[in-house]
Amino acid sequence: MMLSVVIPCFNEEKNISKSINKILGWSKDNNFKIELILVNNASSDNTLTNIKKFNSEKNIICLNEDLKGKGFAVVKGINASNYNKVLILDADLSADITEFDISWIEKNDLLIIGSRKLGKEVDTPLIRQISGKIFNLIERKVLNLEYRDIHCGFKYIATDQLKDITNSLNSMEYLYDLDLLLACHNKGLDIIETPVTYNFDRDSSVSLLKDPFRMLRDLFTLKEKYKFNLSI
Numbered sequence: 001m002m003l004s005v006v007i008p009c010f011n012e013e014k015n016i017s018k019s020i021n022k023i024l025g026w027s028k029d030n031n032f033k034i035e036l037i038l039v040n041n042a043s044s045d046n047t048l049t050n051i052k053k054f055n056s057e058k059n060i061i062c063l064n065e066d067l068k069g070k071g072f073a074v075v076k077g078i079n080a081s082n083y084n085k086v087l088i089l090d091a092d093l094s095a096d097i098t099e100f101d102i103s104w105i106e107k108n109d110l111l112i113i114g115s116r117k118l119g120k121e122v123d124t125p126l127i128r129q130i131s132g133k134i135f136n137l138i139e140r141k142v143l144n145l146e147y148r149d150i151h152c153g154f155k156y157i158a159t160d161q162l163k164d165i166t167n168s169l170n171s172m173e174y175l176y177d178l179d180l181l182l183a184c185h186n187k188g189l190d191i192i193e194t195p196v197t198y199n200f201d202r203d204s205s206v207s208l209l210k211d212p213f214r215m216l217r218d219l220f221t222l223k224e225k226y227k228f229n230l231s232i
Helices: 016-029 047-052 070-079 102-106 126-143 162-167 176-186 211-225
Strands: 003-009 034-041 060-065 085-088 110-122 155-158 190-199
Touching (some): 003 016, 003 070, 016 034, 016 047, 034 047, 034 070, 047 060, 060 070, 070 085, 070 162, 070 176, 126 176, 155 176, 176 211
Parallel strands (some): 003 034, 003 085, 034 060, 110 190
Antiparallel strands (some): 085 155, 110 155
């Protein structure tokens, strides 16, 4: 079996080459075959140029997505994958590929979401920790959820229904993670929250001042979308 690793990249010129080399090193060290899919997501820096340098590498696919929004990049990457086992990682490896348990590859119909709250956060500013806890509480109350951390970038999906799930997503910006989780639940996948160590990236593009209002809007849109199947 092989694993597809999808990495959405937005303005990651400082991190992406190092991250690619680390992932390739992990694959070699563990004698574990992977397909690495890099998706530039409307970057305004040299991210696209940097990932294209790896075009000649075996089992690396470099894509460009002009529509800005992490969900657009993730869906494009998954739709280009050749396998039904997909690991999604942030481009800076804030939750590292070493968090992946190779035994997961044997399982099917599964979504594993990395959890900073069950694991460990390193260098995350207090205001971000507090705002994250508040929004998670709102999500849990509005949608009757139990998960402590939905928005960590570390996610693993194993299912033959993969393309059907991604093609059903329509929240492509701030709440793509939540839309993905609810879509997987709709398809009957087991959902497991697992502890990860998360190293905060100070170059994060999420704005604490503007994004919460859009996130609340999208949250209630998703509540309407999944209103007949919210018994997680």
